[in-house]
Amino acid sequence: MHDGSGRIAVQNLTKRFGAVAAVQNLSFTVEPGSVTGFLGPNGAGKTTTLRMLLGLVTPTSGAATINGRPHHQLGNPARVVGAVLENEGFHPKRTARNHLRVYASAIGVPDRRADELLGLVGLSSAADRKAGEYSLGMRQRLALATALLGDPQVLVLDEPANGLDPEGIAWLRSFLRSFAQQGRTVLVSSHLLSEVEQTIDQVVIISAGMTRYYGPLEQLRQSQTSRVLVQPADAGELVKALQEAGFTQLEPTPDGRVAVSGATVKEIGDLAAKAGIAVYGMQEDRADLERLFFQLTAGQFSTGQAPYGQQPPPGAWAPPPGYQPPQPGHPGYQGQQGYPPPPQGYQQPQGQQQGWGGQA
């Protein structure tokens, strides 16, 4: 039998679909008592990994366990792990209540549990409507109710905010937090860090089927240096002066400023004064997780782009095969590329209020 630890362990997990390497040698663990975000861009292998964890997809090699056991050895698995999966199926002609009762009997919990959960996810009034008539967000709520039927110790969610309204998102966020505070385990995937940033404590970031970062979110946040955004009279002159002084981490910003990493406001100010370049403004740009996430996962579709920023925190970083440390140099100007465009839905941080909407 399983050990009841609530721990999820993924070890050297690999999955190939024919020629497609969906997941490559992935390893991480998820501990109970916290919400772990499972992040990566589209096609990174999140869904495939979660489905392997749930015994729905057979790994090519490696292992994924919950409570020390593969899914088919959990006994009554729905009592250990509940799952909300992408495009989960409901029989379109079966009512929500009947759907929950079917699986309540499979798990061996009383029928009243179905009604309790319909209430919990706010579907009581639609309980006798057919699932095929449900909206995307309603189906997502029904999927969550199904996942919770067996009162599981571990909750695995694949893009659960998909289709939820802001109220639903805020509710889900606090629900997951309180679920984890009861000492249970939550693993939630997303392709947007901002979407889950306020919910998660731990994060596993993957890209192109490989682990890019795995550890506490706080550590990732701290690892990010701040940049200074400088608005000079002559950007070219300033870049030249900075480079001559040994500051090479320079990038242009879309609004024509120069972003300088690894230098203080004072250093830049002194240098500009010495070179006789007028500076109209300087602004310290705080660590921006979304940007870090983007750069950790960039290169999935265009190879050769090194992750942005600092060396990641020691211990937390799992260097993927083929990973190259950031090249010292001048990626921005030489590449004429600047910052990659922000991911869809991304907004400049305004006091940390983007994400799953509403107030936590």
Place this chain on the structure above:
Amino acid sequence: MMGNLVKAESRKIITTKSWWILLIPSVAFALAFALFWGAITNDLNDYLGSSDARELAGLLGISLGELPVGLLALAHGVNIGTIFPIIFGVFALAGEYSKKTITTTFLTAPNRGSALTAKMLTYIGFGAIYGLVIVGAASLGTVLTVDERGLPTAGQWLGVLGAGILATVLATLFGIGVGAVWNSVVGSVITLTIWMLIVENVLVFVSFGWLDITWLGGVLPNGTLNGIVGAIGAEAFGAAGLSVPGELDEDLQWLLQYTAGAPGAFAWWVSAAIFLAWTMVFFLAGWAANQRRDIT
């Protein structure tokens, strides 16, 4: 545990309509075929009672004009009805794949084997309900059309009832197996219907007419499934099973079996055993495919 899963499978069936919607054509076709064959089997008895049939009478050793020809009507009614429990069976697993409910089904069962076992047990029960209803409809068609002298004895009728239920149960499991292998409701249903109603009959006819092969209908899926009930009628005329009178001409025997809806059939239990083998082939192949299949 298995009790819970069986309960869940039963709920799945009764919370959607397909199980009783498929009962409608089961009843309609069983009734219609029994009515049709009942009407013409009276003529058969009349023919057998006529002087033209003296020779045949000697061969069969049964008093003329008193043959339980109602068994033929029953068999044809039941045989056409079995196509619907097959379709019903296809929905069991292939239907879950097409609606994607298979994900939750596998997530709430200890393992895939137990999910499939629960389905099998549940569908045996529902297959039996189909059998009961289909034999009932065929019996109705038979008593409505067949003259009293041609009706089967109570013992024969109970035999048909038992054989009919066995046939529909196996038919349901056969459907589950094919759906589990192929994983497509539409594909399985269309192919099976065409095979069972047309292709196999053509094969059996062609091989008999051109190649003089009499046994083909006794080994193929449709033939063996029909043989379970059909052989009872054919047996009553001495045209199937172990009690074949030596004198009965092979071609005539085949023709009588054909009339009973089971050309080439052996004894009913041999037919049942061979059809069970077909069912197992598909069921085990489906089982194996489901242990490995990725649900993405």
